[in-house]
Amino acid sequence: MTTRKNIRNEDDKSANNVLDKPSDTKLEIDPNTGLVENVFDDAIDVDKQLFKKNPRRVRALKDLWYDELQNALANSDGSEEAKREMIFMMIANNILDIILGCVPDETALEVSYALDNTIALSHVNKKYDCDLIEEERKAISIVKREDYDTDDDFSRALESIEDHWWSIGQPQLGMRSANDAIIEMLRKYELNE
Numbered sequence: 270m271t272t273r274k275n276i277r278n279e280d281d282k283s284a285n286n287v288l289d290k291p292s293d294t295k296l297e298i299d300p301n302t303g304l305v306e307n308v309f310d311d312a313i314d315v316d317k318q319l320f321k322k323n324p325r326r327v328r329a330l331k332d333l334w335y336d337e338l339q340n341a342l343a344n345s346d347g348s349e350e351a352k353r354e355m356i357f358m359m360i361a362n363n364i365l366d367i368i369l370g371c372v373p374d375e376t377a378l379e380v381s382y383a384l385d386n387t388i389a390l391s392h393v394n395k396k397y398d399c400d401l402i403e404e405e406r407k408a409i410s411i412v413k414r415e416d417y418d419t420d421d422d423f424s425r426a427l428e429s430i431e432d433h434w435w436s437i438g439q440p441q442l443g444m445r446s447a448n449d450a451i452i453e454m455l456r457k458y459e460l461n462e
Contacts, residue, residue, distance in 0.1 A: 338360070389451045389455045390451055397442050397443075399441040401441070405435070435447045
């Protein structure tokens with residue numbers, strides 16, 4: 270469940286319920302209102318929040334879905350392979366529903382497009398047995414800060430080379446561009462509709 274906190278606008282003193290970044294909290298009682306509130310610690314361990322909590326999340330999801338999945342499996346006809354595929358599809362669908370349902374619609378739309386592109390990129394990497402992100406890093410590593418007068422010039426050069434890299438033929442892809450290969454995968458799985 271996403272953490273919510275009340276934020277007061279100093280001009281109108283009205284409380285707005287907004288999504289906040291997950292962080293460690295402690296409870297405090299507001300002496301003016303008597304309300305119990307979460308106080309958020311701004312020092313957040315991003316690696317812990319994004320990845321190190323995953324074993325705990327897996328345990329929580331198991332407690333949430335395992336019995337339902339077992340019942341579906343027990344009541345399903347078909348081969349063992351079909352049952353395993355059904356379980357995988359149910360789990361993946363439930364996880365995606367949680368991810369895209371836990372943030373505001375605008376953010377969920379951005380996440381969904383990023384997810385679609387990442388899935389397509391992963392399929393390209395698998396099909397061509399490569400790592401396009403690593404190849405792009407190698408290509409832009411030739412750009413050195415000392416070759417540019419300002420940080421802005423350096424940033425523009427990096428961005429230009431990065432954009433160019435994705436649009437030119439890549440040896441790992443049989444001289445197709447990475448963008449074209451990703452678009453092909455988006456079409457194959459109907460992720461661009």
